[in-house]
Amino acid sequence: MFKRFTKEEIHSRSNIKSSAQRGLKSRFIDQFPDVEEVVELIIPKKSQIILIKCEEKIQLYSMNEEVVFFQSFDDLIPHLKVVHKFPQSFPRVQVDRGAIKFVLSGANIMCPGLTSAGAKLPEENIPVDSIVTIYAEGKEHALAIGKLTMSTDDIKSINKGIGIELLHYLGDGLWNLTE
Structure with a gap:
């Protein structure tokens, strides 16, 4: 999916609302129930998540200039760096x-x-x-x-x-x- 992924494939960036962030957190927990105990460490309450839209309908969710997870169709998929931490x-x-x-x-x-x-x-x-x-x-x-x-x-x-x-x-x- 990301074999030859480059910055040129990024179309737009936008901040997402706190209500949308709460929805993302709950979807992430629904998909990975064991992440509930560490979700506040992955996405702190007062943080700002940025939605990065890319080609092929891939959406990246970034925080503090690091991708936290990405979305392909309905699946929320953690970035490997998040997996390494938790x-x-x-x-x-x-x-x-x-x-x-x-x-x-x-x-x-x-x-x-x-x-x-x-x-x-x-x-x-x-x-x-x-x-x-x-x-x-x-x-x-x-x-x-x-x-x-x-x-x-x-x-x-x-x-x-x-x-x-x-x-x-x-x-x-x-x-x-x-x-």
């Missing part, structure tokens, strides 16, 4: 070492990379179209964020095809964006 607040999966170079080049994640020896999927099922953070075997921080193309139970049982559509990863255009 890793326990987001659902996570782990890929094996062999998948790292492909993920960091922007490739979608195949099911075998999520079910092999070094990979980990959560015990409880995560439904299709959920946003997950992607960690790598032997690494401390998340290297990407993606959207499940099938549930985690289906990934375990089918073990073929694309399991996660990559949305944002270390080193992509959004990661390197400076306002």
Whole structure:
């Protein structure tokens, strides 16, 4: 999604009202229930969020000149820097070492990379179209964020095809964006 993202793709910037900020916070909590305990650290009450509209109907939400999360269609997706600060607040999966170079080049994640020896999927099922953070075997921080193309139970049982559509990863255009 952000493989070749540049400043030229930004169309407009505008401050959003405090009522809209409250709505964004509640949508973010609805999507990621574990983020409720840290949402005031991510978006403090008296802060001003700036909406940045980009091409392909992507909206970035920025605060203090750093993107906090972005929106693609109906999903609110945290920026990797937010995930690095609050890793326990987001659902996570782990890929094996062999998948790292492909993920960091922007490739979608195949099911075998999520079910092999070094990979980990959560015990409880995560439904299709959920946003997950992607960690790598032997690494401390998340290297990407993606959207499940099938549930985690289906990934375990089918073990073929694309399991996660990559949305944002270390080193992509959004990661390197400076306002």
